[in-house]
Amino acid sequence: MYAPERQQEILRLAGEAGRVDVLSLAERFQVTAETVRRDLTALDRAGLLRRVHGGALPVARTGFEPDLTARETTAATEKDRIAAAALAHLPAAGSVILDAGSTVARLAAGMSRLEGLGLTVVTHALPAAAGLADHPGVDLHLVGGRVRHRTRAAVDAWALRAYAEVRADVLFLATNGFTAEAGLTTPDLAEAAVKRAAIAAARRVVLLADSAKAGQERFARFGSFADVDLLITDTGLDPAHRAAIEAAGTEVVLA
Template sequence: MLPAERRTKVADLVRSAGVVSTEALASELDVSSETIRRDLLVLEEQGVLQKVHGGATIAGSSVAVSEPPFDVRSEEELQRKQRIASLAAGLIPSGSLAFIDVGTTALLAAKALPHALAATIVTASLRVAVELSDRPGLDVLVTGGRLRKGELALSGMLATATLAEMHFDVALLGSGGLHSEAGLTDYYYDEAQARRAIIARSARSYILCDGTKFEKIAQYRVAGLADFTGVVVDEAPDEPLAKALQQSGAQIISSS
């Protein structure tokens, strides 16, 4: 394949996915990662795309490379997150095997679960596990993995191996950003991989996302809009995100 032809394919893949890793591009096109890095440099100089850590995204996108610490985020947009949490907590039926993600909104959703609920809850968040530890009707399972300090989140090979053995009735997942083209993205590579695995193993999967994350792109792609069941939001998103969600078949559950 000629370099020009390969770069056209790279550009098409980035436009299609929104965010793509260097490794994924190299695998798709059967070339080395170094070749892809050179292609990305050329395409960025041409204004076709934008390089980010570990890959590339749509040209002109505002890519967020980090998020504030947990304690800071827990105080931000609290009313928005509480409205989302209240809706999300009602999505876990009695007798189900459910996954609750890491993050501030997911923790609030765990707190909002009905005290009479009888279910098995799997989580990669030590904060969620502690919150639910004294609920008499809940069997709480915690994935293994490397601990991300501050967030008290577990990820990596052990977490992925644990998740591979399960099929969830429902999953409540956090978000770094939700974009009409890039889809669901996250700030941490291992956690993005884990979320992707959870979506694939869930009968129903819902993304918890307040309005500050609409049309925002974090560094690592998790899934397209058609890959999950729906989104739980504090307010209905504006165009083009609302249209993209509707076209993908994703349910929009809103408090407004």
């Protein structure tokens, strides 16, 4: 197990138990106590855990990852407007990748109501796939892998191999947090890896993210605004965030 994988597991354990201790972690991962202390120090410096004597405590704000149901009801009006605006950026023909995320799932729902589509759609997100599975104008390709229950997204090696074989016209991307400086972040390393692979598999990247995610940083970084051609967000985006993102070369549309 590599250090980032071990640290992600430490975060998960801390979130579930409310505390982790050095000796138990060393035994669990079959590493030295000093290795665990270095992991905890790195996570503490990143603001993801708080070191205490003999172990660490979770930092609730950063370590919390809401499930799909909670995400669907958060900023629902803004997400609906973003998804509606994103429909205008579908190619007339060709191929698109749909990332896992509640706003992208709304885009898929909007696509399911459109007639005259002639698109190849690739996705690792089960909700998006389910919404488009019966559409006669969609040639759907479902990317496989281990499905994370929290996000209903396929991750790990199978998904990464599939995206390595794809070159799509447009990727509609989701994120848990974004800043012009830190870029795009998500709580889970496995999801970050798939997002990174999807970015590499697309000629154009359209990020769908509500303004509440601006200024937020999560554990796993998967890209920067140099990777993003267009950000579609809502009118609540702070003008300073917008200016910094546009300065990085990304077009911003407010829905």
